[in-house]
Every structure is written in structure tokens, then in C-alpha cells.
Amino acid sequence: MTSARNRRPLIAAGTLLGIGMGGFVDGILFHQILQLHNMLSARRPVVNLVNSEINMFWDGLFHALTWTMTALGIALLWRAGQRPEVPWSTRTFLGSLAFGWGLFNLVEGVIDHHLLHVHHVVESLGPSVWDLVFLASGLVLIALGGLLIRRDRHSAATRPGAASTP
Amino acid sequence: MMRTIVLSGVFCALTATFNAVHACPVCNEPLGQQVRAGIFDETFGSNLVATLFPFAIFLGVVAAIHGGGKGPCEGQDVGPQTSPSAANDARTSGARS
Numbered sequence: 001m002t003s004a005r006n007r008r009p010l011i012a013a014g015t016l017l018g019i020g021m022g023g024f025v026d027g028i029l030f031h032q033i034l035q036l037h038n039m040l041s042a043r044r045p046v047v048n049l050v051n052s053e054i055n056m057f058w059d060g061l062f063h064a065l066t067w068t069m070t071a072l073g074i075a076l077l078w079r080a081g082q083r084p085e086v087p088w089s090t091r092t093f094l095g096s097l098a099f100g101w102g103l104f105n106l107v108e109g110v111i112d113h114h115l116l117h118v119h120h121v122v123e124s125l126g127p128s129v130w131d132l133v134f135l136a137s138g139l140v141l142i143a144l145g146g147l148l149i150r151r152d153r154h155s156a157a158t159r160p161g162a163a164s165t166p
Numbered sequence: 167m168m169r170t171i172v173l174s175g176v177f178c179a180l181t182a183t184f185n186a187v188h189a190c191p192v193c194n195e196p197l198g199q200q201v202r203a204g205i206f207d208e209t210f211g212s213n214l215v216a217t218l219f220p221f222a223i224f225l226g227v228v229a230a231i232h233g234g235g236k237g238p239c240e241g242q243d244v245g246p247q248t249s250p251s252a253a254n255d256a257r258t259s260g261a262r263s
Contacts, residue, residue, distance in 0.1 A: 008231055008232055008234060009232060011232075015228050015231060016224075016228050019224050039217060043213070044204070049189050050197060050204055053190065053204075054201055054204040057201070057205050058205075058217060061214075065217070065218070068221075069221065076232070107220045107223050108220045111219055111220050112216065112220065
């Protein structure tokens with residue numbers, strides 16, 4: 001007897017949490033601790049208090065959205081934990097986290113750094129190799145996450161009580 | 167005499183920090199008004215789109231993952247139980263997980 005299993009809820013939850021983790025690393029480490037850039041630092045250079053406060057507002061909105069992604073991820077993870085057909089796999093979850101983090105770096109990097117030019121990784125340098133390093137880190141994390149998820153596709157088992165099929 | 171010097175020092179320190187700059191968006195001060203004007207200027211819409219756009223894509227990707235059709239994420243049960251709920255079940259029933 002075998003049970004239908006579905007990893008999608010776990011992958012979706014892990015991806016959202018990975019996006020949140022990536023966003024918070026960007027916001028906390030790059031925006032606040034290292035102060036390499038801010039949300040609109042290419043449009044509003046942080047050269048005076050007013051521009052600093054304006055960037056603080058947009059950084060806050062960015063953090064609020066990142067928090068929302070994390071909250072949604074927790075909600076999806078909670079629901080996935082209640083579904084017996086969803087395998088509770090550490091490898092799949094870690095892969096999803098890496099995939100989400102990479103997705104954040106890639107999408108945020110392409111849109112904000114390269115298409116809209118609202119900021120760059122090291123604002124004092126403008127467009128620089130660090131923007132490409134950021135994109136590359138996204139690709140590496142996506143590849144790593146995808147590999148972990150794919151390798152786990154046969155080994156992740158369902159839990160007892162899952163709907164069974166003959 | 168010493169006490170007067172210490173008190174004077176404290177007073178000077180308090181005085182120096184008293185003139186805090188109120189530049190928050192809701193502060194009704196000249197700097198606060200500049201901040202408000204800088205946020206809600208003609209670029210507000212494009213700045214909002216720039217901030218929201220990546221997150222809209224994230225939600226779209228996650229929705230596609232969550233609601234996608236049958237693929238490599240689905241299949242047949244092939245291995246042993248590893249979930250925390252199963253471990254709890256096993257603990258409560260006294261069985262080994």
C-alpha cells in the first residue's frame with residue numbers, strides 16, 4: 001500500500017521563509033549595520049538628514065514586506081505540518097530555504113540594482129562588481145536549493161495517517 | 167565647589183542633547199515637513215512600485231509552487247515516517263519512532 005505525498009506545501013513555506021531570511025539579511029546587515037546602501041540611496045543619496053529619513057521610511061516599508069513574507073511562510077509551514085500527506089523532510093525544507101533566499105537575491109538584484117537602479121550593493125561605488133556578486137549568490141543558492149529538493153524527491157516519506165491508495 | 171562643577175557639567179550635557187532634531191515623517195517641524203514632502207513627492211508612485219514589485223514576483227512564484235500541478239514534488243510514499251507529529255504520536259503511544 002502506498003500513500004500519495006505532496007511536498008509542495010513544505011517547499012512553498014520554506015521558500016517564503018527563505019525570502020524572508022534573505023530580505024532581513026539584506027535589510028539588517030547591508031542597510032543598517034554596514035550601511036552600504038538604503039532602499040532609494042541611488043535616487044536619494046544619504047548625504048543629509050532629510051534624505052536619510054526618507055530612505056529610512058522606504059527601508060521600513062521594505063522590512064514590513066519582508067516581515068509579511070516571513071509571517072506567510074510561518075502560516076504555510078503550520079498548515080503543512082497539519083497535513084499528513086506532506087512529508088516532513090529536513091532536506092526539502094533546507095533546500096526550500098536556500099531556494100527562497102536565492103530567489104530574493106536574484107529578483108531583488110535584477111529589479112532594484114539593474115533595472116530600476118533604486119540602489120546598488122555598495123552605493124558609494126554605484127554599479128559595481130558587488131551587484132554581480134549579489135546576483136551570483138542568488139543563482140548559487142537557487143541551484144543549491146533546487147539540488148537539495150530534487151535529491152529528496154524519492155526519499156521524503158509521508159506521515160502515518162496520510163490518505164492511502166491501494 | 168566640586169558639586170557645583172558636576173552639576174554644571176550635567177546641565178551642559180543635558181542642554182547639548184536637548185535640541186534633538188525632529189525629522190520624522192509625522193513630526194510637525196520644518197525638517198519633518200521636508201521629510202514628508204520628500205516621501206510623498208511626484209516620485210512616490212514609482213518608489214512604491216520599486217519597493218513592491220519584487221515581493222509581487224515572490225508571491226507569484228510561491229503561489230505557482232504551492233498550487234502547481236502534479237510534478238516532481240508529488241509522488242508515492244517510499245520511506246519511513248520522519249515527521250514531528252509522528253514522533254509525538256509515537257511518544258504518546260509509547261512506541262519507538
